[in-house]
Amino acid sequence: MLRSMNDLEDYAIRATDGTIGHVKDFYFDDQAWVIRYLVVDTGSWLSSRKVLISPIAIGHPDWTEKVLPVSITKEQVKNSPDIDTEKPVSRQHEIDYFGYYGYPFYWGGAGIWGGGIYPNMMMPDYAGFESKPLGEGPGTDEAYARADTAQHQHDDPHLRSCKEVMDYHIEATDGDIGHVQGMLVDEETWAIRYIIVNTSNWWLGHQVLIAPQWIQDVSWSDATVSVNLTRQAVKDAPPYDSAAQLDRDQEIGIHEHYGRIGYWTTETKHENTKPGR
Template sequence: MKDLQDLAIGATDGTIGDVKNLYFDDDAWVIRYLVVETGSWLSSRKVLISPIAAGTADWSTKLLPVSLTREQVKNSPIIDSDKPVSRQQEMDYMGYYGYPYYWGGAGFWGEGASPGVLMSGYSSLGVGQSLEQPEVAAADATAHHDDDPHLRSCKAVRGYHIHASDGDIGHLQGLIVDMETWAIRYIIVDTSNWWLGHQVLIPPQWIQEVSWADGKVSVNLTRQAVKDAPHYDAAAALDRKQESRIYEHYGRPGYWESGE
């Protein structure tokens, strides 16, 4: 999460600004929007950028390119990023950029696993145009107008208390995001309150309940299982071998085995 918040966002014709926060879907545990603070060119206004437009991040320069122009961003719907984002605002946003809705399918993004599938076939359209017939789009908008988009701030959840089935185990230090699907693969748990200060990774699928009002996350693991789990080293790259060790420790199949 910290690395993502350090990224600059580059449009096709110049820099847009820097990532200051991210909104994730607390139902699917997927990043839905980057909150980007623009520079002086747009009076430092905060705008939302969907991973649908994102390219491949260049970590050496800390730049994430997006398939948008600065003019598109400038004229995009104004959404107050300090307030909850409604489904209607999402519809306006998607309609403006000509994106299909990401909700309603079996995948993370519609019927697909990656946000790029929602961009396919849309690049030739103008701003605000959609492949959907007007009648279909109108019916869809009416049906989902009052849906809860389940969007949460990544910044806000940092520091949440983590509870095992038999007691406290630490606090949420950060999130690890799969940049291909933008799925949150792990929450980083800092156990320094209880043990020797190491960090461990827990997949969000093992979360039983989140009390947003109290800032508490309950997981269906024991304290001992978490204590004995492989330590996470933020300075080292997380590869499939290390991920396998985590799942093997808990005796559970990896997400890659189920095609997630």
């Protein structure tokens, strides 16, 4: 099911021994278009320190109570690496973060989360999962981890704040079509499936959905997203109703309108086992 990113703000993050805080923002990967971290305000118990929570740790959400349970403790969060969420998160920060929690790295695999599409399948205790290739002798695994860390410590992680891209202009091949109003996120993979576009500056009272795969370019300095679609194609597309749940038939209609292949077909090969949340 797809959830509006705006609706997920202020959800409570519940550790195994109590509430950590509330979601205030998200960091997404601007290449894979996947939510990599939730930015959580810890409130009074950690002097409103903001911490990052990976979807890898998130269990089955309580949508009614607006709670996201995580498989970590408050003490772990308290002692986690301090990251300034007001500045770009470097790959070295990510390596320190993943090392602290004992998570395998998400980058370098064939899927959006390592070798697959579900983040909690990367947990070290997930059935059938190996976090890294097994060595043939003592010390080999440790040597592999050190070499992998050294190789990736200067990588550009391409992380962006979801709040930052709100109101970015959307440009079609023949002119402006509106601005970013929100995003729809897959609740199981944490992939951003659609950008919600408000077209009110040229087509009053309408919202349409644009998939990240249709983006040609993003100019972060100009706050502009360019898509490989015409204004007429966007105007003729099925409208989006934010008050109704988007179903697969509607998604198929949108993709067929633009003559594009659905993400659900290209990801099937990575979906060997559905996570038991």
